Amino acid sequence: MRALTEDDIRGAFVNATDEQLQRMPLPGLHETLWDEREFLGWRDPQAAHLGYLVHWDEAEQTPVGIVVRAASGGMRAGIAAMCSFCHSPQPATQVRLFSTPRAGEAGRNGNTIGTYICEDLACSLLIRRAPAHLNPPQQVARRSADLLQRVQNFTADVMRTA
Numbered sequence: 001m002r003a004l005t006e007d008d009i010r011g012a013f014v015n016a017t018d019e020q021l022q023r024m025p026l027p028g029l030h031e032t033l034w035d036e037r038e039f040l041g042w043r044d045p046q047a048a049h050l051g052y053l054v055h056w057d058e059a060e061q062t063p064v065g066i067v068v069r070a071a072s073g074g075m076r077a078g079i080a081a082m083c084s085f086c087h088s089p090q091p092a093t094q095v096r097l098f099s100t101p102r103a104g105e106a107g108r109n110g111n112t113i114g115t116y117i118c119e120d121l122a123c124s125l126l127i128r129r130a131p132a133h134l135n136p137p138q139q140v141a142r143r144s145a146d147l148l149q150r151v152q153n154f155t156a157d158v159m160r161t162a
């Protein structure tokens with residue numbers, strides 16, 4: 001994804017309250033390998049249920065960010081689960097149900113949408129993690145494109161007003 005500044009990120013959120021934006025911690029941007037990220041996702045160390053997700057929207061040429069909230073209580077341990085973004089099969093304890101308010105008035109009225117995502121919001125790391133012989137570059141490229149498309153579909157849904 002395109003490299004973003006702190007201001008870009010703070011200005012990108014479509015469904016955050018002013019209070020959330022003011023207290024939002026940012027990840028270490030200077031350490032971020034932007035070429036290997038479909039989106040930037042991070043959890044809030046001060047508010048364990050909150051997470052943030054920002055991607056670059058190529059069509060609109062703008063960053064789009066959403067606040068997500070982890071459902072309390074994880075899934076039952078010992079079963080397999082799948083992240084809806086990266087489609088990586090994972091132990092259920094590493095996938096969480098997150099809900100996110102819709103943008104605008106709908107969200108302020110309590111209208112949310114939910115989906116299962118890797119608990120650490122680090123799908124970009126996960127799709128690159130396997131050794132190269134098991135995860136050749138063409139496969140990473142395909143998973144990368146699919147991941148970005150799913151994230152974009154989700155944020156488009158968050159922003160849909162009707």
Ligand SMILES: [Zn+2]
Pocket residue numbers: 083084085086087088117118122123126
């Ligand atoms: Zn994932």
